[in-house]
Amino acid sequence: MTLSATRTDQEHLQQIRDEVLRRQRFLLTSHLKPDGDSIGSQMAMAYALRALGKDVRVVNCDPALPALQTFPGVSEIEIADHVEGDYDAVIVMECSDLARTGVSGLERYFIVNVDHHPGNAMYGAVNWFDAGAAACGEMVFDVIGCLGVPLTREIATHIYVAILTDTGSFHHSGISPRTFDICRQTLEAGIDPVAIARSVFDTNSIGRLRLFGAVLGAVEIDASGRLAAICLNRAMARASGGTYDDIEGLINMPLTVKEIQVVVFFKEWEPNEYRVSLRSKGSIDVGGFDEWHHLQAHVGEAAKDGAP
Ligand SMILES: [Mn+2]
Numbered sequence: 001m002t003l004s005a006t007r008t009d010q011e012h013l014q015q016i017r018d019e020v021l022r023r024q025r026f027l028l029t030s031h032l033k034p035d036g037d038s039i040g041s042q043m044a045m046a047y048a049l050r051a052l053g054k055d056v057r058v059v060n061c062d063p064a065l066p067a068l069q070t071f072p073g074v075s076e077i078e079i080a081d082h083v084e085g086d087y088d089a090v091i092v093m094e095c096s097d098l099a100r101t102g103v104s105g106l107e108r109y110f111i112v113n114v115d116h117h118p119g120n121a122m123y124g125a126v127n128w129f130d131a132g133a134a135a136c137g138e139m140v141f142d143v144i145g146c147l148g149v150p151l152t153r154e155i156a157t158h159i160y161v162a163i164l165t166d167t168g169s170f171h172h173s174g175i176s177p178r179t180f181d182i183c184r185q186t187l188e189a190g191i192d193p194v195a196i197a198r199s200v201f202d203t204n205s206i207g208r209l210r211l212f213g214a215v216l217g218a219v220e221i222d223a224s225g226r227l228a229a230i231c232l233n234r235a236m237a238r239a240s241g242g243t244y245d246d247i248e249g250l251i252n253m254p255l256t257v258k259e260i261q262v263v264v265f266f267k268e269w270e271p272n273e274y275r276v277s278l279r280s281k282g283s284i285d286v287g288g289f290d291e292w293h294h295l296q297a298h299v300g301e302a303a304k305d306g307a308p
Contacts, residue, residue: 137162
């Protein structure tokens with residue numbers, strides 16, 4: 001059995017390699033509120049490009065979560081919502097469209113788009129989209145291999161962080177034999193998976209713990225027992241001592257209950273304006289949930305109850 005990329009992937013990889021090798025000055029970016037896959041993919045790529053002697057700037061609209069700040073180079077990522085200057089290429093990772101970056105001014109550059117989110121708008125001069133990748137970090141691993149850059153400890157650490165976080169600690173679909181083969185190679189490159197897991201998962205603040213407690217303590221379950229609704233408003237965040245930056249992963253918690261298949265999460269964004277996120281497990285696809293109006297009716301009650 002071969003673990004190599006498919007033929008189409010190989011064509012994309014060679015195209016990216018050719019475009020990268022003939023260019024010198026790179027800007028790397030990813031999406032708003034970057035997660036572990038965004039940061040891991042960007043930093044792995046940054047280290048690889050620098051190993052080739054390239055000039056690299058990494059710019060995001062929002063800072064990395066505190067749990068990710070301990071990894072190599074992350075503290076040097078620049079925070080900006082606009083870029084200008086001379087770059088030979090911008091590599092955008094993890095973004096289905098350019099607006100997802102929250103960074104303006106990108107469209108004037110030669111863009112390399114590397115992403116695994118369904119619905120990618122193919123906005124780049126070069127587009128490599130693979131919905132089958134468990135993490136964008138898997139694709140970046142392939143790019144780095146194709147560029148002939150050795151897997152250093154720093155690069156391997158970032159690839160592993162990308163995969164560990166984007167698979168939800170190996171919970172989510174999309175995991176393939178290749179996922180584990182890449183992880184195996186990162187361990188051979190000297191990463192410390194125990195220290196990485198501690199840094200990613202075991203560095204909560206007490207405010208985050210109490211915010212989780214407040215939100216999960218008020219969970220509403222529908223009559224079927226399979227649908228959970230949770231709600232967060234500003235008053236709850238204040239009272240718990242947490243912030244809206246502390247909600248990463250919160251939506252997944254109700255899914256740890258055996259019977260619960262779908263979670264809907266209402267977040268108060270502006271006073272009395274709620275943003276809604278959906279998450280599911282098993283075979284339920286919340287992307288096309290046709291009972292959405294029932295959900296809205298039900299969860300509207302929960303949101304109202306939780307309001308100040
Ligand atoms: Mn991802």
